[in-house]
Amino acid sequence: MxxxxxxxxxxxxxxxxxxxxxxxxxxxxxxxxxxxxxxxxxxxxxxxxxxxxxxxxxxxxxxxxxxxxxxxxxxxxxxxxxxxxxxxxxxxxxxxxxxxxxxxxxxxxxxxxxxxxLQTPFYLKHTDFYEVELFKDHYINSGILSTIKTTNKQANILGGIFAMENNYQNCILLNEHKRVVEALNGNLFLVFGNSIKTPSIIEGCLRGILRKQLLEMGKQLPEYTFEETIISPFELQKADEIFITNVITGIQPISKYRKKIFKSDVASDLLTKLNVKIRLS
Missing domain, CATH: 3.30.470.10 (Aminotransferase class 4, branched-chain amino acid transferase, N-terminal domain)
Known part of the structure; x- marks a missing residue:
């Protein structure tokens, strides 16, 4: 129906x-x-x-x-x-x-x-192996049209095909300046100790709903510092954790990018806090 x-x-x-x-x-x-x-x-x-x-x-x-x-x-x-x-x-x-x-x-x-x-009413912790790679065949333009959800998603589609053909669970998209924008199906966050970075909207990333929720939560979490900024692909392997957010999946930790294996402690902590916020709202 x-x-x-x-x-x-x-x-x-x-x-x-x-x-x-x-x-x-x-x-x-x-x-x-x-x-x-x-x-x-x-x-x-x-x-x-x-x-x-x-x-x-x-x-x-x-x-x-x-x-x-x-x-x-x-x-x-x-x-x-x-x-x-x-x-x-x-x-x-x-x-x-x-x-x-x-x-x-x-x-x-x-x-x-x-x-x-959907199978579950709230967001679950994802423990499955999750490997990603850069998708460099096509780029996201860092303009306002990239920040809204339109049905024009060719780069995401072709990135999805690339991921399937190469046995990756997802891909990371770059803008025309070859800077990190987002994943195929959600916003991207990088964890460096207690500092959490996400690409700025001016880079062309989607104005994600869960992205906004985490940034608002971050203002009430003294143990973390959230920052919207420019992110180079070279920073990906330097991060302690990387995770993807969208309103359907919740928080998806990335297990591996190239030779780097990542933890998921911060992602798990934020997921718990997010579910508490949902229950109380």
């Missing part, structure tokens, strides 16, 4: 025309969310990022696109799929309506919400 413009339909009933702009030009933005016990985690952050993305993409924001309306549409879809009894992953995609070539004939939008089941 999916939600297409407020109507719950079977997936086979949703018909996107051959002129769909999301399909033809990647003219769409999206949010991927975790739902636990009938609550969308970090919903306000997701909503504000979606609104900012639509403004950057010059999409008209319908009057009904209030935070309450979209939250209700997402939860309504979750109930239709699994009766709200299990943790879920929901994706809300907003695309510009048909018409025009590169230049649209108008900026009105439609939306579709899809839902799938």
């Amino acid at each position: 999916v939600n297409f413009n407020g109507n719950i339909l079977e997936e086979t009933e949703v018909i996107l025309t051959p002129s769909n702009r999301g399909f033809l030009f990647g003219d769409a933005v999206f949010e991927t969310m975790r739902i636990t016990a009938g609550k969308i985690l970090f919903w306000e952050d997701h909503y504000l990022r979606l609104m900012a993305s639509m403004r950057i993409m010059r999409m008209d924001i319908p009057m009904e696109f209030t935070m309450e309306y979209l939250e209700d549409q997402i939860l309504h879809t979750v109930i239709a799929v699994n009766d709200n009894s299990k943790a879920s992953r929901a994706r809300l995609t907003v695309f510009r309506n048909d018409g025009g070539l590169y230049s649209p004939i108008n900026n009105s939008v439609s939306f579709v919400i899809s839902v799938s089941e």
